[in-house]
Amino acid sequence: MMRPCLGLEGVADTVWDVIILGAGPAGTIAAHQLATSGARTLLVDKRLFPRGKVCGACLNASALGVLKSVGLDGHLCELGGIRLDGLELRFAGRSARLNLPGGIALSRERLDVALVDLAVASGAVFLPQTAGLVGPIQADARRVALVQVDRAVAARARVVLVATGLGQVRFEGESPVKSRSTARSRIGAGCLVDNFPDVYHQGTVFMTVGRNGYVGLVRVEDGQLNVAAAFNKYHVKESGSPGAAANRILLEAGLAPVPALDNAAWQGTASLTRQTRPIAGERFFVLGDAAGYIEPFTGEGMAWAMASGQAIAPLVWRGIKCWEPSLSRTWVLLHRRLVTRRQYLCRALATLLHHPGLAHAAFELVARVPGVARLIIEQVNASAALPQTS
Numbered sequence: 001m002m003r004p005c006l007g008l009e010g011v012a013d014t015v016w017d018v019i020i021l022g023a024g025p026a027g028t029i030a031a032h033q034l035a036t037s038g039a040r041t042l043l044v045d046k047r048l049f050p051r052g053k054v055c056g057a058c059l060n061a062s063a064l065g066v067l068k069s070v071g072l073d074g075h076l077c078e079l080g081g082i083r084l085d086g087l088e089l090r091f092a093g094r095s096a097r098l099n100l101p102g103g104i105a106l107s108r109e110r111l112d113v114a115l116v117d118l119a120v121a122s123g124a125v126f127l128p129q130t131a132g133l134v135g136p137i138q139a140d141a142r143r144v145a146l147v148q149v150d151r152a153v154a155a156r157a158r159v160v161l162v163a164t165g166l167g168q169v170r171f172e173g174e175s176p177v178k179s180r181s182t183a184r185s186r187i188g189a190g191c192l193v194d195n196f197p198d199v200y201h202q203g204t205v206f207m208t209v210g211r212n213g214y215v216g217l218v219r220v221e222d223g224q225l226n227v228a229a230a231f232n233k234y235h236v237k238e239s240g241s242p243g244a245a246a247n248r249i250l251l252e253a254g255l256a257p258v259p260a261l262d263n264a265a266w267q268g269t270a271s272l273t274r275q276t277r278p279i280a281g282e283r284f285f286v287l288g289d290a291a292g293y294i295e296p297f298t299g300e301g302m303a304w305a306m307a308s309g310q311a312i313a314p315l316v317w318r319g320i321k322c323w324e325p326s327l328s329r330t331w332v333l334l335h336r337r338l339v340t341r342r343q344y345l346c347r348a349l350a351t352l353l354h355h356p357g358l359a360h361a362a363f364e365l366v367a368r369v370p371g372v373a374r375l376i377i378e379q380v381n382a383s384a385a386l387p388q389t390s
């Protein structure tokens with residue numbers, strides 16, 4: 001279990017340069033960047049770490065590029081990360097195997113602890129099991145309510161970063177930031193299991209597509225199988241449990257079911273496809289999944305989140321020195337170039353997967369013309385170039 005660097009009372013008396021809500025890939029990379037350059041940085045997360053998180057657990061080449069730039073890439077294999085070389089797509093009993101240009105599978109339990117350690121080693125103060133609510137402006141700073149089970153304090157920061165993942169951005173009182181999901185949005189679910197058929201071999205990501213969603217399976221450290229799914233909203237209810245829902249999709253796609261899924265400890269998510277507006281305002285920025293998300297079929301979410309965590313740092317510094325309204329507009333434009341445009345492909349695939357006929361045609365194309373799949377994979381793995389911000 002990770003221990004807090006300071007107690008709740010210890011963090012209340014300081015005006016922090018930046019308070020970061022959420023210690024996923026977006027929040028921790030931002031905390032590392034800012035603390036490294038000397039900002040007094042408080043990173044809080046409502047969960048106790050290590051913690052599980054619904055995720056396919058695959059770091060693509062773009063995500064590995066960010067991790068390399070912060071010196072973490074070599075550490076991933078020491079943590080038990082497994083190199084990936086192939087993607088096996090399954091649909092209606094047919095399969096297609098595609099080569100991957102690198103990638104590592106590592107559980108979010110391990111990865112996110114390593115990211116928090118990185119932020120703390122850079123000088124950030126970490127406070128787990130503490131939910132943050134963004135408060136009003138108070139004398140050149142924004143108030144943040146920090147809430148633990150039985151206590152709450154108020155802290156202040158020159159800038160607040162909201163990296164709280166999927167769901168509503170929480171403010172004290174009515175939130176000026178709204179996160180809306182689409183009516184057809186799927187929901188996410190995931191778990192880790194120890195017992196599974198040998199067919200799920202190491203080094204390959206298995207992606208199965210069915211009428212009611214898709215399931216991704218990959219071997220991670222310690223011989224475990226990470227399972228992550230995007231289900232149509234009523235599929236779990238109709239199937240009786242997430243395990244039964246996942247096994248129905250595996251069977252329909254022609255892959256071996258995993259009996260251990262029936263009794264696994266599943267976690268769920270809010271609706272996956274969502275838009276957040278606005279993603280910045282006076283002395284706050286929203287980033288990572290909290291700033292908007294598309295269904296995870298291409299498995300790029302961590303790369304987008306980490307690239308955002310890096311890109312926001314220069315803007316936060318400018319806001320710490322002197323807040324100007326133009327900073328909000330700059331983040332909107334930067335985010336559009338860095339993330340929103342890259343989500344177009346993901347959005348197109350998500351739309352296609354909602355239509356069985358189109359999905360079938362696309363699968364045939366990918367199976368018969370490997371060049372098409374190669375192009376998509378190259379696009380997904382291309383590193384997110386950081387635009388200039390100053």
Ligand SMILES: Cc1cc2nc3c(=O)[nH]c(=O)nc-3n(C[C@H](O)[C@H](O)[C@H](O)COP(=O)(O)OP(=O)(O)OC[C@H]3O[C@@H](n4cnc5c(N)ncnc54)[C@H](O)[C@@H]3O)c2cc1C
Nearest residue numbers: 022024025026045046056058132164165188288289301302
């Ligand atoms: C089914 C599925 C499969 C996926 N597969 C992949 C994949 O294979 N590869 C990939 O790159 N991406 C994948 N993703 C996407 C990836 O998981 C996310 O994009 C990524 O985790 C986003 O990082 P983040 O830092 O924005 O948010 P998160 O990782 O969600 O972190 C947010 C953190 O904020 C904390 N928090 C929430 N509210 C508060 C609060 N009020 N105060 C303090 N803390 C708070 C949470 O506890 C959490 O720790 C997948 C997603 C799903 C749903």
